[in-house]
Structures are given as structure tokens and as C-alpha cells.
Amino acid sequence: MSVDTGVGTLSKTAELQREQTFFDLAKQHRDSQHTASSMAGASAGTAVERRAYKNAMEKRKVASPDDPVALTRIDYEDDTKLYIGKVAIFDEEKNLLVVNWQAPAAAVANQASVHDPMGLRRKRIFDAPSNKITSFEDIVYKVLAEAVSDLDDHSYTGDALLQSLSRKRGSEMTDIVKTIQAAQDKLVRAEKDQLLIIQGGPGTGKTAVALHRVSWLLFNYQEELPPEDVLVVGPNPTFTRYIRRVLPDLGDDDVVQQALQNLLSNDVQLIGKDDPAVASVKGSGRMSQVLQRALRQRIRVPSADIRVQRRNTVLTVSVSAESIAEVLKSLQFDSFADGRRRFRQRLVELSAPQLGNIRRVDPEQFLDLRALDAEVEKIWPQITPQQFLRDLLGSKERMKRAAEGLLAPDEMEALYRQQAEKVSDEPWTMADLALLDEAQAAMREAPRTYGHIVVDEAQDLSKMQLRAIRRRSKNGSMTVVGDIAQSTGPYSRDSWDDVVAILGHEVPVHVTSQLAELEHGYRVPKQVFDVALPILQSAAPSVTPPRILRDVEYPPRFAGVPAEGLAEEVARTVFTHSGRGRFVGVIAPVQLWPIIREAFQADDLQWSESTEGELSTAINLVTPEDAKGLEFDAVIVVDPATILEMPHGERMLYIALTRTTTHLDVIYPWGSLPAILGGSDEQIPEAPEVDDDQHIASPATLTGTEEAPTGTEDSEPVGRDGSSTDGPLDTDPERLPDTIAAEGINENTSPMNGMAALDGLQQAMAVHWAKFFSAQLSENVPAKLIPAVLEELARMKLDDGLT
Numbered sequence: 001m002s003v004d005t006g007v008g009t010l011s012k013t014a015e016l017q018r019e020q021t022f023f024d025l026a027k028q029h030r031d032s033q034h035t036a037s038s039m040a041g042a043s044a045g046t047a048v049e050r051r052a053y054k055n056a057m058e059k060r061k062v063a064s065p066d067d068p069v070a071l072t073r074i075d076y077e078d079d080t081k082l083y084i085g086k087v088a089i090f091d092e093e094k095n096l097l098v099v100n101w102q103a104p105a106a107a108v109a110n111q112a113s114v115h116d117p118m119g120l121r122r123k124r125i126f127d128a129p130s131n132k133i134t135s136f137e138d139i140v141y142k143v144l145a146e147a148v149s150d151l152d153d154h155s156y157t158g159d160a161l162l163q164s165l166s167r168k169r170g171s172e173m174t175d176i177v178k179t180i181q182a183a184q185d186k187l188v189r190a191e192k193d194q195l196l197i198i199q200g201g202p203g204t205g206k207t208a209v210a211l212h213r214v215s216w217l218l219f220n221y222q223e224e225l226p227p228e229d230v231l232v233v234g235p236n237p238t239f240t241r242y243i244r245r246v247l248p249d250l251g252d253d254d255v256v257q258q259a260l261q262n263l264l265s266n267d268v269q270l271i272g273k274d275d276p277a278v279a280s281v282k283g284s285g286r287m288s289q290v291l292q293r294a295l296r297q298r299i300r301v302p303s304a305d306i307r308v309q310r311r312n313t314v315l316t317v318s319v320s321a322e323s324i325a326e327v328l329k330s331l332q333f334d335s336f337a338d339g340r341r342r343f344r345q346r347l348v349e350l351s352a353p354q355l356g357n358i359r360r361v362d363p364e365q366f367l368d369l370r371a372l373d374a375e376v377e378k379i380w381p382q383i384t385p386q387q388f389l390r391d392l393l394g395s396k397e398r399m400k401r402a403a404e405g406l407l408a409p410d411e412m413e414a415l416y417r418q419q420a421e422k423v424s425d426e427p428w429t430m431a432d433l434a435l436l437d438e439a440q441a442a443m444r445e446a447p448r449t450y451g452h453i454v455v456d457e458a459q460d461l462s463k464m465q466l467r468a469i470r471r472r473s474k475n476g477s478m479t480v481v482g483d484i485a486q487s488t489g490p491y492s493r494d495s496w497d498d499v500v501a502i503l504g505h506e507v508p509v510h511v512t513s514q515l516a517e518l519e520h521g522y523r524v525p526k527q528v529f530d531v532a533l534p535i536l537q538s539a540a541p542s543v544t545p546p547r548i549l550r551d552v553e554y555p556p557r558f559a560g561v562p563a564e565g566l567a568e569e570v571a572r573t574v575f576t577h578s579g580r581g582r583f584v585g586v587i588a589p590v591q592l593w594p595i596i597r598e599a600f601q602a603d604d605l606q607w608s609e610s611t612e613g614e615l616s617t618a619i620n621l622v623t624p625e626d627a628k629g630l631e632f633d634a635v636i637v638v639d640p641a642t643i644l645e646m647p648h649g650e651r652m653l654y655i656a657l658t659r660t661t662t663h664l665d666v667i668y669p670w671g672s673l674p675a676i677l678g679g680s681d682e683q684i685p686e687a688p689e690v691d692d693d694q695h696i697a698s699p700a701t702l703t704g705t706e707e708a709p710t711g712t713e714d715s716e717p718v719g720r721d722g723s724s725t726d727g728p729l730d731t732d733p734e735r736l737p738d739t740i741a742a743e744g745i746n747e748n749t750s751p752m753n754g755m756a757a758l759d760g761l762q763q764a765m766a767v768h769w770a771k772f773f774s775a776q777l778s779e780n781v782p783a784k785l786i787p788a789v790l791e792e793l794a795r796m797k798l799d800d801g802l803t
């Protein structure tokens with residue numbers, strides 16, 4: 001909904017000019033802003049504010065000199081105006097021209113609403129790439145309230161937000177400072193010293209909020225919280241790479257961002273994989289006691305007196321087994337290593353009386369140190385956490401002694417693993433890392449700690465992993481982000497209770513619903529969420545679905561194809577999307593990856609794989625597990641029935657379906673569309689005869705559907721409810737005749753449509769060239785024009801080839 005602000009076209013142009021003049025001026029000041037301290041020192045405001053600005057100027061930089069100086073402007077009823085940007089800007093008279101968004105004065109910009117304008121008359125949101133204002137949107141609170149009498153707080157989104165949500169996505173997340181919403185802002189600006197658990201549906205902005213919260217905390221708690229004292233933990237390297245730009249773009253370079261496996265890596269290589277049942281036992285909180293016991297059991301109380309040789313003699317001193325047992329029983333120590341040190345010291349002290357009158361000097365000098373250490377080693381071995389865990393997992397006997405009464409016999413059995421010859425060859429698994437971390441802390445020293453920790457996708461963490469994170473917190477100040485409905489894997493949970501129990505000590509605990517609910521879904525369009533909703537209701541009935549803000553013109557496309565043509569259909573669909581410059585995610589069970597790779601190769605497509613830890617800028621093959629937290633312009637969900645068969649299959653499918661900002665294709669073998677997606681048990685239609693030439697000529701028309709398998713150009717794709725529904729190729733307004741006419745393109749803009757008039761050989765060559773140029777073009781040519789350009793290029797090459 002846009003608002004008529006009463007500003008006419010001419011005056012709006014003049015206003016835009018005025019704003020541009022201000023933007024140019026502010027940019028000059030920003031560029032020349034160097035002695036920040038003197039400027040900030042003389043600026044208005046309290047001492048705290050002045051110090052804050054001073055530090056802001058010293059530490060923060062805009063990521064790009066082309067960043068607009070201001071993102072928004074707020075006008076108070078008394079005509080005071082405040083420009084808000086990513087950094088504060090002062091003029092040479094030390095007047096504040098632009099306030100940075102994290103400053104207290106800027107909070108009102110996001111928190112004002114129609115019902116409570118908080119003294120604001122207007123909020124202006126600029127669209128100003130490279131500091132050149134192309135337009136602005138005015139939200140005039142009074143006009144807005146009068147315009148829509150029954151407006152509730154939720155029904156006004158604003159064009160700037162919708163535009164921002166419709167933007168093309170890429171391999172890295174971006175900041176949302178310009179359009180952050182009131183409920184989100186409350187969480188961003190929540191007090192530091194608390195355990196804040198942000199629960200929210202897919203795409204409600206949890207990750208975005210958590211990252212902006214970090215930036216806000218860094219600005220507002222500068223004295224106590226330097227950037228390197230903040231840790232952001234993600235579930236896997238792909239996700240961490242996906243979010244890594246946001247904080248530097250907000251001016252916060254030195255925050256530590258790590259995937260959980262790297263944080264806990266303990267210098268071991270992850271080469272093993274646990275069965276879910278084994279991982280589940282390893283992740284249970286009981287393992288912490290098992291480890292403690294096992295560690296204690298490594299200390300051996302000698303059954304006989306021990307003798308230690310004296311230095312440079314054959315004489316020995318003897319220490320009784322009873323006195324050693326007594327020492328071991330009463331010894332207080334911080335870590336296993338510390339205990340060993342103390343025990344050795346006590347042993348020396350116990351030897352002292354037998355060293356005669358020389359004992360007043362350091363008695364250790366009169367003992368043969370090698371002999372002393374050998375005796376200590378027998379009683380209190382010096383082992384690494386890796387050796388310790390390897391010995392424990394590799395010995396049923398040890399495990400039984402340590403886990404008696406804590407683990408069931410079958411759980412102990414499940415944990416057994418044949419030891420590798422060398423510790424370095426042990427097939428360490430993800431679940432082992434938290435055990436190693438616990439052992440490391442108990443045996444050597446606690447890890448480095450942080451003043452604030454953000455944990456994303458926290459719904460999937462085991463209790464042992466949560467303990468490992470807790471261990472890294474200085475005082476419990478954390479922001480924990482997740483969605484119970486997306487909780488999968490061996491540690492899947494249905495509430496945050498155990499997370500609170502482990503993480504929530506020392507500081508107050510708040511779960512989002514007590515502060516501000518993240519109830520709006522910003523990513524997924526309505527048409528797509530309608531598909532995902534029944535799955536949510538079945539997979540997590542207690543979770544309230546997000547309110548979806550956005551419609552798109554593209555209905556989800558369901559394509560049933562012969563099983564043997566599944567991968568080809570995926571490749572064809574990918575080709576269509578990526579040819580239009582869309583950021584594509586193919587979410588498929590790993591067992592299908594080999595055939596999908598083959599199809600991609602056959603079509604000369606370049607792609608990245610989530611299991612390798614990085615997304616490409618174009619085409620990505622992603623497992624349903626890795627898809628968590630990611631988003632794409634176009635998502636192709638492959639074989640939903642197989643996804644449903646995975647552990648927590650419904651939640652996996654829900655996650656997969658909610659990754660798209662715009663286009664969704666569900667591609668499945670005929671007859672396998674799950675009922676929850678509208679499939680039925682109807683007879684599988686016979687596979688149509690596919691004519692090779694047509695196959696090449698018009699991939700779009702080969703998109704068969706379960707109800708109306710096609711293979712001919714005439715057949716019309718049919719939706720899962722039997723109604724006529726178009727695939728992305730045919731519903732895309734970019735391809736509609738009037739749009740095409742407006743673009744000056746004569747043909748259907750599919751890269752290969754419009755070639756039907758060519759004969760088979762010509763078509764084959766055209767297709768070849770179209771594919772060849774596709775990758776290069778997507779970098780340089782507007783997406784809309786690519787199909788037409790491709791076609792032209794293909795024709796030119798064709799002519800070359802024929803002449």
C-alpha cells in the first residue's frame with residue numbers, strides 16, 4: 001500500500017532536488033571526516049552520547065564510500081528533522097548532520113507506528129544507490145491513520161519494505177537497516193545482559209535481527225564489548241559464509257563468526273559420521289557425567305607402595321599406597337592437568353621425610369625426576385582429550401565402568417567404535433566435537449570466552465553442544481535464534497525449555513513472545529506459504545504460522561515427470577531460472593545428487609554444492625539439512641516424497657519449501673507427489689513418448705505433470721489440483737506478450753522457444769550456443785533480456801555454422 005502524501009509531482013521533484021543537495025553535502029563531510037574525536041567531543045548531547053559518537057567515528061567505517069549518507073529521515077511534529085544512516089556525520093561546525101541507526105535517537109524511526117507515531121509527523125525512506133536519490137517514500141502517520149480507519153499495526157508495510165523484499169538475492173545476506181520493522185527493532189535494541197531467545201517462523205528475520213542486534217550492542221556498549229568479544233555461531237560453514245558480510249557492511253569488522261564445527265574443532269579432522277541414534281546418545285546431557293567419571297577413572301590408586309629412585313644413587317624413597325590414596329581422595333583441582341601437577345607436588349612432599357635433613361631445600365632436586373614422573377604417569381596419566389575419548393569409545397570395559405547407571409546397555413554398546421591405529425586417524429564425528437570440547441575443558445583449560453554470543457539455528461543443538469557454547473560465555477549474555485518447527489536432526493526438540501535450562505543462568509531469560517513476537521514472514525510469498533502450511537500444521541502443530549506479507553505473480557509449479565527424466569527436468573528448470581539471472585537453490589536428497597550432477601554436466605551448467613561449504617552466485621545444489629537459514633530467488637524442491645522419508649521428513653520438507661523469495665518448482669517422479677502437497681494415489685499415467693527434437697527444441701513444453709503428462713507442444717501444464725497452472729516458464733510476466741512487446745522483443749523470451757521453426761539440426765546447434773552463452777551473459781545483461789539475446793546469438797552462430 002502506498003500513501004498519498006499530498007506532495008504533487010513538481011514539488012516532489014523539487015523536494016528530491018533539495019534532498020540530493022543535502023546528500024551531496026553530507027557525503028563531502030563524510031569523506032573528509034577524519035579527526036573524529038575533536039568533532040565528537042564538541043558535538044551536542046550527553047557525555048555518553050559524545051563518547052559514543054567519538055568511538056563510532058574512530059572505529060566504524062562505511063563499507064563502501066558509495067553507501068548513501070542516509071537511509072531514512074524522520075520529521076517530528078515540531079519540525080525537527082533527523083537523517084539516519086549507517087554512520088554519524090558532522091559538519092565543520094560540529095553539528096550532527098546524520099545520526100547512525102544504532103544511536104538511541106534513531107530508535108523512534110523504526111518503532112513509530114500509525115497508532116503510536118511517537119511524536120513523528122513523517123518518516124521518509126530513501127532509495128539512493130551510490131548516494132543518488134532515485135526516489136523516496138513518505139509515511140505520513142496522520143494521513144495514513146485517516147486514510148485507513150480500521151488499520152491495525154500490522155497491515156501497513158510500505159513500498160520500501162516490499163521493494164526490499166522483492167530484490168534479487170545472492171550468495172551473501174545483506175543488511176536491513178533501512179526497513180527494519182518495529183517488532184524486530186525491539187529485539188535489536190533489547191538490553192545486553194540477558195539470554196534472549198528469538199523464536200520465529202521461516203523468513204521472519206531472526207538471523208537479520210540477531211546480526212543487527214550485534215551491531216547495536218557494539219555501538220551502545222562500546223566500553224565493555226569490543227567486536228572481538230562477540231561470537232556469532234552458525235550451524236555449518238555454508239551458513240556462516242552466507243551471513244558473513246552483514247556485520248562488516250554495518251561497520252563491524254572484527255566480530256568472530258564461526259560454524260559450530262570450527263568453533264569446537266579441537267584440531268581434529270571430521271571424517272566420521274554417526275548414525276542418528278549414536279549421535280543422539282553422544283549429544284545427551286548425561287554424557288557430561290560419563291566423561292567426568294571416565295576421567296576420574298583414569299586416575300589409578302596404586303595397590304602397593306611405590307618407590308622413587310633418588311637422584312644419582314641407587315637408593316629409593318617409598319610412599320605408601322594408603323597415603324597416596326588419601327592424597328588422591330582429598331585433592332582439589334581445577335582441571336585434570338592441574339590435578340596432575342598438584343598430585344606430583346604432593347608426592348614429592350610425601351617423599352621429603354625420607355630425604356633426611358636436606359628436605360628443607362627443594363626436595364624435588366634429590367629425586368630422580370624421570371623415575372618420579374614415571375610413577376606419576378602410572379597413577380595420573382598425562383593424556384590428551386583425543387586420546388581420552390578414543391580410549392573411552394574404543395573400550396567396552398571402560399565405557400561400562402564410566403556409564404554404569406547413566407546410559408542403558410544398548411546405548412553403551414552403540415557408542416563403541418573400533419579405535420584407529422593412530423589418534424590422528426580416528427574417525428571423529430560432529431557429535432564427538434562437543435565431547436572433546438568438554439574433555440578439553442575438564443582436562444586442560446576452559447576455552448576463550450566472549451562477552452556476547454549469538455547462536456543461529458539453535459533449535460538443532462545437542463545438550464553437549466549447548467554446554468560447549470555456554471562454556472564460551474563470560475556471563476550468559478546471549479542471543480539465541482531458531483524455530484522449533486524447523487528443528488530436525490538427532491537433537492530435534494519441541495520447546496526451548498532445555499536450552500533455557502542449560503544456557504540461562506546468571507542473567508534474566510526472555511523468549512521472544514514476552515518481548516515482541518516476530519510474526520511476519522518476510523521471505524516466502526503467500527502462494528508458496530500456502531503450500532507449506534499443511535506441512536507446518538502437521539509437523540509442529542503448536543507453532544503459530546507467520547503472517548505472510550507478500551504476494552508474487554508466480555504460482556508454485558508442480559511437475560511430475562517419468563522417474564528417469566527427473567534429473568533432466570531439474571536441469572532444464574535450473575537453466576531457465578539461472579538464464580534470467582536468478583539465484584537458484586536445488587534442494588534434493590543426497591541420493592539423487594549423482595544423477596542431478598550428471599544432468600547438470602550434460603547441460604554445461606556450473607554449480608556449487610552446499611556440502612562444500614560455499615554458495616555460488618548462480619546455481620546451488622543443497623541438501624534439505626543444509627538449506628536451513630538460506631534463501632534463493634528460485635527454489636527447486638526435488639522428490640518431496642523422499643524428503644518426507646528422511647528423519648523429521650515433514651520438517652525437512654517444510655524447510656525446503658520455505659527457502660524461496662519468489663519461485664518454487666516441485667519436481668517429482670510421477671505418482672509420488674505426497675498427499676500433504678495435494679498428491680493423490682491415482683494411477684500413474686503412462687510415460688509419454690518423448691520426441692527427441694522437441695525435447696531439444698522446447699524444454700518448457702516438456703514439463704509434464706502428473707495429471708496431464710505432456711510431451712507435445714500443445715499440452716498445457718496442469719496444477720496439483722487439476723486446475724490449469726503454468727510453470728515458471730509460462731507464467732512469468734517477463735514472458736507475457738505485452739511485456740515482451742514493451743521490451744521490444746518479438747518472440748517468446750525462453751532461450752530456446754521461438755526456434756520451433758528451425759529444423760532438428762539447427763535447433764540442436766542453437767541450443768548448444770544458447771547454453772554456451774548463458775553463463776557469460778548472466779553476469780552482464782539484464783535478466784529480462786537474456787533469453788532474447790541468447791536467441792539472437794544462437795541464430796548468429798547458426799548462420800556462421802551453416803555458411
Ligand SMILES: Nc1ncnc2c1ncn2[C@@H]1O[C@H](COP(=O)(O)OP(=O)(O)OP(=O)(O)O)[C@@H](O)[C@H]1O
Pocket residue numbers: 161164165174175176179180181184200201202203204205206207208209483486522523628629630631
Ligand atoms: N525488515 C526487513 N526489511 C527487509 N528485509 C527483511 C526484513 N526482515 C527480514 N528481511 C529479509 O527476509 C529474509 C529472511 O530473513 P532471515 O533470514 O533473517 O529470516 P529467518 O527468520 O532467520 O529465517 P529462517 O528461519 O529460514 O532461517 C532475508 O532476506 C532478510 O533480509
